[in-house]
Amino acid sequence: MAVRESVEIDLDRVDRLIQEQEAELEPRHRASIEYRKNAELHVAGGVASSWQDAPPHAIFIDRGDGSRIWDIDGNEYIDYHLGYGAMVVGHAHPAIVEAIQRQASRGTHFAQPTRDLDVIGENLADRFSLPLWRFCNSGTEATLEAARLMRAKTGRDRLIKIEGTYHGHHDSLMFSVIPDPELMGPREHPVTVPQAPGIPQAFADLVRVVPFNDLAAARQAFEERPGEVAGMIVEPAMMNCGVVLPEPGYLQGLADLCHEFGAYLAFDEVKTGAALAYGGAVEAFGVVPDIVCLAKAMGGGTPCGAIGATEELFALVVGGEYDMAGTFNGNPLTMAATRATLTRVLTRDAYPALDRLHGLLHERLSAVIERHRLPAYVTGLGAKGSVIYSPTPVREYRDALGIDERITYLAWLFQQNGGVFKSPWSKQETWTLSVAHTDGDVQRYVENFETFARAVTT
Numbered sequence: 001m002a003v004r005e006s007v008e009i010d011l012d013r014v015d016r017l018i019q020e021q022e023a024e025l026e027p028r029h030r031a032s033i034e035y036r037k038n039a040e041l042h043v044a045g046g047v048a049s050s051w052q053d054a055p056p057h058a059i060f061i062d063r064g065d066g067s068r069i070w071d072i073d074g075n076e077y078i079d080y081h082l083g084y085g086a087m088v089v090g091h092a093h094p095a096i097v098e099a100i101q102r103q104a105s106r107g108t109h110f111a112q113p114t115r116d117l118d119v120i121g122e123n124l125a126d127r128f129s130l131p132l133w134r135f136c137n138s139g140t141e142a143t144l145e146a147a148r149l150m151r152a153k154t155g156r157d158r159l160i161k162i163e164g165t166y167h168g169h170h171d172s173l174m175f176s177v178i179p180d181p182e183l184m185g186p187r188e189h190p191v192t193v194p195q196a197p198g199i200p201q202a203f204a205d206l207v208r209v210v211p212f213n214d215l216a217a218a219r220q221a222f223e224e225r226p227g228e229v230a231g232m233i234v235e236p237a238m239m240n241c242g243v244v245l246p247e248p249g250y251l252q253g254l255a256d257l258c259h260e261f262g263a264y265l266a267f268d269e270v271k272t273g274a275a276l277a278y279g280g281a282v283e284a285f286g287v288v289p290d291i292v293c294l295a296k297a298m299g300g301g302t303p304c305g306a307i308g309a310t311e312e313l314f315a316l317v318v319g320g321e322y323d324m325a326g327t328f329n330g331n332p333l334t335m336a337a338t339r340a341t342l343t344r345v346l347t348r349d350a351y352p353a354l355d356r357l358h359g360l361l362h363e364r365l366s367a368v369i370e371r372h373r374l375p376a377y378v379t380g381l382g383a384k385g386s387v388i389y390s391p392t393p394v395r396e397y398r399d400a401l402g403i404d405e406r407i408t409y410l411a412w413l414f415q416q417n418g419g420v421f422k423s424p425w426s427k428q429e430t431w432t433l434s435v436a437h438t439d440g441d442v443q444r445y446v447e448n449f450e451t452f453a454r455a456v457t458t
């Protein structure tokens with residue numbers, strides 16, 4: 001990244017612009033605001049998931065088609081939220097619709113294996129270079145199984161995770177996701193901060209948190225507890241503070257370190273798998289871990305999840321000592337959509353087009369940043385990317401702490417008002433691209449970004 005002089009953003013002006021942008025948005029969301037009031041009567045908070053509610057208010061969606069969605073007020077948006085990155089296939093893709101409809105007419109659930117399994121298993125083995133797979137219903141379930149499998153195989157209880165990453169909402173790993181700076185302790189030895197009330201301290205005591213992109217810190221964590229660490233889980237490219245890519249050698253270094261200490265390495269590819277590249281981070285960064293956790297993009301918009309691992313690790317499951325189970329695991333609708341996604345939509349041929357669009361966004365957004373001398377830069381890979389509002393590269397969670405969330409919120413508001421839907425809580429401007437996005441869709445994003453850049457700098 002070229003070092004250049006950037007302007008300082010005036011936060012009073014940002015506050016004023018937020019008020020203006022919110023005032024412009026509110027009348028356009030009357031139906032959403034009203035609907036929520038009714039929903040609130042019998043649905044806690046009026047939304048299905050806490051992360052569907054973010055300032056300025058929850059926005060209820062009516063339908064989607066290709067790269068577009070429409071809210072219940074009738075506003076049309078180009079969708080860069082894509083269901084928190086799950087819809088890399090785009091909305092209502094004909095191949096996915098056809099697969100789901102065909103299966104729905106033949107039965108939606110049996111809790112018995114169906115005939116999509118072999119094709120999906122083979123496809124995932126090819127993509128992620130791990131021989132064996134099992135299926136579940138979410139990213140949370142996939143990482144829960146990964147944590148348990150590493151513990152089961154080693155007979156050890158301790159885990160290592162990265163500060164500032166999210167692996168789902170189970171008690172084994174929901175620590176230091178967005179830790180309160182007051183509680184997070186020194187960088188040399190971060191405190192493991194529970195991300196929600198109700199998580200027992202006993203679980204926190206088993207998890208050591210380390211900064212991303214720092215092999216020495218990971219080594220120190222292993223050396224503190226020789227023979228006690230079952231494994232380490234890492235999001236191979238961090239997606240929670242913008243997209244933070246691994247530095248060369250970091251992921252292979254982690255794999256070697258885990259093995260040196262008799263532990264396992266799990267990649268949480270819930271966001272990166274089938275999104276960064278055909279073979280996710282495994283292919284993009286050329287490192288094969290012991291476990292890969294998948295969800296989101298693989299299922300073409302159905303509730304999905306998968307865990308891939310070595311034969312050695314899966315021996316416990318195959319041998320019947322470890323029941324990796326769930327009523328809806330391998331649900332026929334999910335499997336039909338997953339098969340269509342993997343073999344008909346997100347094939348190898350899909351990725352050069354995603355890379356090209358990413359390149360276009362990257363280049364044009366960087367030009368806007370340059371023109372307006374914003375303290376920011378563009379980062380990402382394949383279908384995922386972000387603008388990071390920092391003049392210097394963010395290598396780990398703590399580097400992003402100085403970024404004022406009002407700036408990212410304002411950027412989000414300008415996109416909303418300009419007809420682009422980005423993830424709520426999009427604190428660091430992360431976007432997802434789909435196979436349905438076009439050059440025109442990219443241009444809309446860039447134009448909104450330029451309007452924002454002009455407004456904050458002049």
Ligand SMILES: Cc1ncc(COP(=O)(O)O)c(C=O)c1O
Binds near residue numbers: 137169239269270
């Ligand atoms: C990296 C990562 N892992 C796990 C999860 C949890 O997945 P799910 O929401 O499907 O349970 C998420 C969700 O956003 C995620 O980003």
